Amino acid sequence: MSTTSSLTLPWLLLNIFLIFPIIPSSHIPPIVPTCRDKCGNLTIKYPFGSDFGCGHPDFARYIKCTSGELRFSSGTGAYTVSNIDYTTSTLVLTDLFMSTCSSMQNSGSFRLDRASPFTLSSQDIFILLGCSRTSPVFDPNEDLCDTGSGLHLCRGMYSCEGVSGIGLEPNGPISSCCVYQPIVDFGSGFGLDLPKLQCSSYASMYGFGGDETDPMKWQFGISLEYNDSYYTETCKDCEASGGFCGFAGYTQSFSCICRGGGNSTTNCYGRGYAWNGTWRHKIQTKMCFGGTLLLLVLLLL
Numbered sequence: 001m002s003t004t005s006s007l008t009l010p011w012l013l014l015n016i017f018l019i020f021p022i023i024p025s026s027h028i029p030p031i032v033p034t035c036r037d038k039c040g041n042l043t044i045k046y047p048f049g050s051d052f053g054c055g056h057p058d059f060a061r062y063i064k065c066t067s068g069e070l071r072f073s074s075g076t077g078a079y080t081v082s083n084i085d086y087t088t089s090t091l092v093l094t095d096l097f098m099s100t101c102s103s104m105q106n107s108g109s110f111r112l113d114r115a116s117p118f119t120l121s122s123q124d125i126f127i128l129l130g131c132s133r134t135s136p137v138f139d140p141n142e143d144l145c146d147t148g149s150g151l152h153l154c155r156g157m158y159s160c161e162g163v164s165g166i167g168l169e170p171n172g173p174i175s176s177c178c179v180y181q182p183i184v185d186f187g188s189g190f191g192l193d194l195p196k197l198q199c200s201s202y203a204s205m206y207g208f209g210g211d212e213t214d215p216m217k218w219q220f221g222i223s224l225e226y227n228d229s230y231y232t233e234t235c236k237d238c239e240a241s242g243g244f245c246g247f248a249g250y251t252q253s254f255s256c257i258c259r260g261g262g263n264s265t266t267n268c269y270g271r272g273y274a275w276n277g278t279w280r281h282k283i284q285t286k287m288c289f290g291g292t293l294l295l296l297v298l299l300l301l
Contacts, residue, residue, distance in 0.1 A: 035244035035257050039065035045086055046245045047117075047230045054244055056230045057252040058117050072224075076111045082221060090121055092206065093222040099129055099201040101157065101215040104165035107201040110222065111191040117230075121223035123206045126180040126192060127157055130166040130200030137178045137197055150179025156215040157203060166200045234266065241267035 036050040037043060049055025050065040063081070064071050070081040072093050079093040097107045112118060127150075131137060137144045154177035157163065163170055178199070180192075192202060209217035235245040238256035248255040248263060258268035 034261070035246060036065070037244075039070045040068045042070050042081065042084060044070070045084075046235055046239070047226070047228075048084070049244070049246060053248055053255070054246045054257065056245070057247045058230070059226070060247075062113075062116055062118070074111055074113055074116075076109050079222070088225075089228040090223055090225050093224065095204070095222065098220065098222075099157075099166070099203045100162065100220040101160035101218065102162050104129065104160070104162040104201055104203075106166065107194060109191070109193050109195070110202070110204075111193075112224075117227040118224045119226075121206060121225050124223050125153065125205050127153055127203045127205070128178040128180050128194075128197060128199040129157065129163075129176070129202065130168060131176045131178055132198040133175075135178070135198040137180060137199070144181055145178040146181055152212070153179050156213070156218075160215055238264075238267045241269045243268035 034051060035054040037045070039050050044050050044055075044065070047056035047059045048063050048070075049060055052060070054060070055063070062073055064073070070084075072079045072081050072091075079095050081091050082094045083092040085091070095107070095110065097105060099105060099107060112120065128135075128137060136142065151174065154174040158168065158174050158177060159171050161170055163172070168176070180202075194200070194202060203220060204222045205218045205220050206223035207219035209219050211217045232254075234254060234256075238245050241256070241258075243256040243258045243264070246255045246257045246263070247253060254265065256264045256267050258264065
């Protein structure tokens with residue numbers, strides 16, 4: 001063997017191994033989808049997304065899947081999304097510090113960002129508990145409390161044993177309770193500032209569970225409606241091809257994210273489904289070709 005051949009051989013072998021790595025096909029890691037259609041027990045559909053780049057960018061800043069739980073974020077904290085109804089374009093939030101009949105405690109505030117694509121549902125009823133006598137909600141010139149039908153809601157909440165959690169006795173006077181009707185309409189930009197309102201806690205309910213007289217059956221939570229006009233024909237075409245509607249780039253332009261990896265500006269037809277067939281066949285062909293080439297080189301030495 002010539003000196004030149006001896007020097008060239010290592011480089012030739014190195015290039016062969018780099019271009020055609022000999023890896024058993026059984027050890028090739030699967031391609032993990034970049035978007036998921038489930039978060040915990042909730043189904044995730046557009047305009048929501050499970051991971052960064054999934055769903056619509058206007059919703060991605062508010063809704064995220066964290067540790068198997070779908071969370072809604074606002075200026076006052078993070079809240080668990082307990083239910084999504086895609087037919088009515090509504091979702092329900094659970095505030096862990098919000099009072100219910102079974103458990104009452106000092107609550108934080110709740111604010112809905114004005115720029116968000118969400119509005120409070122017309123079914124939401126806010127009940128302020130443990131308010132001071134000097135609270136602005138009792139200002140007779142503002143008319144912020146429902147003193148008609150709202151009184152039975154206060155009586156219902158104050159009949160709960162959980163009321164002791166805010167330092168009150170069950171079935172005590174309801175003079176510190178207010179079924180809150182803010183000056184502004186329930187919508188984007190709504191804010192519930194408990195320190196400013198001088199109240200200890202709040203409860204939000206979106207239904208009576210079939211019995212207005214039993215607060216243990218009331219459906220507690222914050223119901224939000226969302227704008228469903230984001231669902232375009234382009235997104236429908238992407239989903240029909242098996243992809244997830246998402247966004248990419250600095251401009252956050254539309255991107256169809258394919259299940260097998262990669263994305264497209266339109267759809268995933270012909271993309272993302274070849275892992276069990278074409279792609280694996282190509283890899284195995286390269287491995288075979290690489291091994292044959294290596295054998296030929298060794299025979300020529």
